[in-house]
Amino acid sequence: MIRLEGITKSYPMGKRELTVLGGITLHIEKGELVALMGPSGSGKSTILNLIGCLDKPTSGSYYLEDREVSQLSSGELAMIRSRKIGFVFQTFNLLPRLSALANVELGMKYAGGSDPKRALDALAKVGLSDRANHRPTELSGGEQQRVAIARALVKNPPLILADEPTGNLDSRSGEEIISILTTLHSEQGITLVVVTHDVSIAHHCQRIIHLMDGQVVTEETL
């Protein structure tokens, strides 16, 4: 599903280059549930952005479903994001002026068009059918994150990327979110990559990849 070959990423910092990723090689199979762990600044979010086609690597190759995507244009990358990838963010990133349902529909908008019925189904899967017309500000943090998961889910992507999905939640809501994500993974066979520094969450995964200073340090299979 995902093959990163010798990926590097560096940013210009004044006159010098700041290297965030120093040659990452990583394979994730279809249907896997993988955790990326590491201290802040280890490059785990950068990897997630690269996998999510939000960013391009400085060098190296990235094969997504056996297609080399690291050199595609921004329009082609947007197309891949719209069809293949669902994002779940730490800060939920819902549009505050839209209802929960409209936020979920937004997830399909750039993937071929809205369909309120499918959006309602997605909300039902995260247990929020009765909150469809509430705005994000009227929902708890856990509920907002569930709306965000429904938004990622609604276009049936093969890959969901979650960046610290429980980072802004209390432990009970966090567990709920994790159980929703693991259920999606086991029931629908979605490939799931979760960035976290919460060990208890990482232990729900099949494989944990530890990062440090832009390098893969260890991989443990659970």
Next chain:
Amino acid sequence: MKKWLEPLSTAWVGVVTHKLRSFLTILGIVIGVGAVITLMSVGRGAEASILTNIQSMGSNLITVRPGASMSGGVRSAIGGVNTLTMEDAEAIAKLSNISAVAPSYSSNLQLVVGGENMNSQVSGVTPEYMSVDNLKIANGAFFSDYEYQRGAKVAVLGSSVTETLFGSANPIGQQMRMGTIIVHVIGVLESKGSTFNSPDDAIFIPLTAMQQAVAQPLTPQGGRIVSAIALTVSDESQTQNVIDNITSLLRTRHRLASSADNDFNIMSTEEIASTLSQTMGTLTLLLGAIAGISLLVGGIGVMNIMLVSVLERTREIGIRKALGARERDIWLQFLIEAAFLTFAGGIIGIICGWVVSKIIDSIGVMTTLVTPDIVILAVSVSICIGLFFGFYPAWNASRLNPIEALRAE
């Protein structure tokens, strides 16, 4: 929902979310478009009323006036020399395609009626003048051929002259002193309004009577000098031919060398009308341009708001991009929003401009005329302004890096 409707509904949400802000932005465009329509309708109205006045002068009228003469390299004013004579008029009358020729001689004379007196221009004319100048009698009659032949001391007055000299009293049959002679008023003309070359201020007496009041000067060759020769063309399509014929006839009669300029000036109503309508068109355009500046300012307002809106919604743009929006999607969203603001402003502006111009018209300050081309111009300019000033903010938005946009507060 239909696919093409989606960007529209997104733009609509963007507009209604900030009601006050959208309202103020639209207001800028409303004022601009309204001003363009109002001011241009004033220009168009003036143009139309002047053209109507010229039509009322008779569209087949040609006037010959003495022209500027060169003496020692100094050109005098048009009409400043006495080159036209009664004999010229008689010669012109023999040309083809001419239905009537009316020479006139004008002079300023002191008029006295009872206690009232005024100095006014008196025109000595032939009976043909009435039909040539398209004059209409409101009261009494114009003088006849018989009265003209015997030099009857009778006068026909314009409506405003009558008002000044006689007030509300009936002037017909009244006497008035005109220089050294005393004339009877036999007719009053219909008012044509205070317009170009209005007969309202005119006083007409037979040219034969005029010769008794003031000595009509003679040219060195013994021709009796006239101030102007008016004539009507029987076939309007021949107007240019007639002008050419008169020109060559007068050049021959005045013995002008082939290198010399004409010592007379020929104007047709058509020419006057086209000159005036050109002038008025320029005026209309100028008024429109002045109002256009406020439209431009409104457009800059739209751009300002859109830039703020993009900045404020950076995170939203990041989210949309993460969800798979292409640059074109983002670009289109903001452009449609800007176009919507200016289009709404344009529509409301048309209504306001139209209402204001109707009000100006109905309180009688000025004649106004809202023509379709003004409306089309105002709306298309307002939409173009929306697209033009919306383009840069929209382009800015589409170029945002999704990762940085997602990090924005």
